[in-house]
Amino acid sequence: MSVEIRGLNVTIGGHAGSARGGSGRDGSGRDGSGNAVVRDVDLTVGDGERVGLIGSSGSGKSMIAKSMLGLLPRGARATGSIDLGGTEVIGASDRTLADLRGRYVGVVFQNPGTSLNPVSTVAKQIELPLRLHYDLTASERRDRVMAMLDKVGLTADMAGKYPHELSGGQQQRVGIATALITSPKLIVADEPTTALDSIIQRQIVDLLVSLVDDAGASMLFITHDFSVLARATTRCYVIDDGRVAEEGATADLLASPGTPVARELVGSARRLTLSAVGSPAVSSTVSSDRGGAR
């Protein structure tokens, strides 16, 4: 599924029209009638393309993702245009958005520990989009859940477990399974590795990329870590203070970042990678988190 975002503005606590006026003198983006958190963003994702959205914390990355899903927090307002495979999201009805979400767009969240319902079993969480969008029998849903568990590297006995019985990596695999159970055409991964350690990060990114490629889906991968982005995407946008600061092929941006914010993010990623490689303790602890619940 292709994504085409044109002139997207998101403001919190005011009218979006005023957001075009730019930020206040303090650089906070606050003006007289609201706080502009996303400003005049243009972004495209082609069919089957894996595109990254990178920026420091609070730069507005997640707000762009939430705008795409029609899940902006209360008091936030988006203007501009977001076209998801021919459907205009801004101004769409709740029914249209609910039909789009889960069926055509899957979302992987940042913190798997909090994005899974603590009182639902793994199987119930994964089958939710199926239950909502498809008229399947219980046994058909169960078969699909079991197949999906296998795909994401979890054993069948995980189906009856609750989130607190799983490790962080296992929880994120459940999150990925939930996002992919309906074979959506677009995956929005909102910092899916931030809450995980570096080894599990790599496993999750590789899993996500292989599943997305196998399904022929597009992916918008949001992160603040260039080392993760390089593994997950081919093209990326650097977001700074709600604006697109730079865009291009991920490899090119990593080799020669053009803006100060991109240079800072690349520099941080290199320092982290070097320290990880230099530590024998880290390099010797590579293991799979398959099975072995907490």
Added chain:
Amino acid sequence: MESEGIGRVFAALRALWRRGSGRYALIVLGLWIAVAIVSLFWTPQPLLATDGYHVWAQPSAAHPLGTDGTGADVLSWLMAGSRTNLVIAVLTVICSGALGLLLVGLMVSRSAGLASTTVAVVDALISIPTVLIALLLTVPFGASVGVIVGACSIAYGLNLARIARPSAMLAARSDYVESALAGGASGWYAFTRHVVPNIMPVLTVQLTISAGTSVLAEAGLTYLGVGVGAGVPSWGHSLSTSVKLINVFPLTVVWPGLVVTLAVVALNLLGDAFNSAMDEGSL
């Protein structure tokens, strides 16, 4: 799926039984339900049987708890009254729970206007006492069990909404609800399937307290003349008919008073036992 549900009920009962307060509550509630069922088929004396020669009689073999001012058997009326009070308690829990959840759902809705309006309405209405609601309902409907259930449901539903709102707000703003919405769930679906199960501890405790308070409310409202209709057996009715001569025949007041106290304490302790069992993760 059904056996899983039955298994959960038994697990919950076991968790409650392990606690002293839970054990007391289960025994009293079990007795209450058993007596209510038995009274459908049998009471020591027919309810309408009166003995004008033995009014305010002391306990005897024929009348184990004595008789009241009309010569009716106190035990028979208390047994039959347990049915009425059980119905009032169950209906109050169901109706106040439904009203409370509806209001909580509106208060945590994504529509800021709807949410703030509901909060304002709840805050305004919660100041109206149960007795006044019952009096207002009695005007068009007359004194009846329905009026007690209606008054208790409105008052306790509002209270439930106010108490459950903070927990519901936390759940409604949680990542797992956003995850459900991102999966295509509607706001109402996310509320009923994701928010409500996560605020069950608050709901359970509050609803058991509501059940207990409905027993007290029935007694109070019936005493004031806006409770169950005349001739309908209830614990409040037994109290109100005997309380006028409490100084002369105190024993006839003691029995219904004792039953009301035992039931209310049992329901409150059940709430406490639920709470501690859920805190420990036993439920």
